[in-house]
Amino acid sequence: MVKALIKSNTPLRLSEIAAATGLNKVAVYRLLGKLISRGTILTLKDSGGVKRYYINPKLRELFEA
Numbered sequence: 001m002v003k004a005l006i007k008s009n010t011p012l013r014l015s016e017i018a019a020a021t022g023l024n025k026v027a028v029y030r031l032l033g034k035l036i037s038r039g040t041i042l043t044l045k046d047s048g049g050v051k052r053y054y055i056n057p058k059l060r061e062l063f064e065a
Helices: 002-007 014-021 025-037 057-064
Strands: 041-045 051-055
Touching: 002 014, 002 051, 002 057, 014 025, 014 051, 025 041, 051 057
Parallel strands: none
Antiparallel strands: 041 051
């Protein structure tokens, strides 16, 4: 799941992460909750109020190095 977020240049919706990973939405939601609590994944709401997820920029730098 983290790989899918690293590969994406834009924040992804829950359904997009599920489609990219092949996991069901419930599993993705639970994993995201754990990763958010650890600061690995960050969230934002777009103009339509839809929550989107993205990798912490500090971690992205480490993965890209």
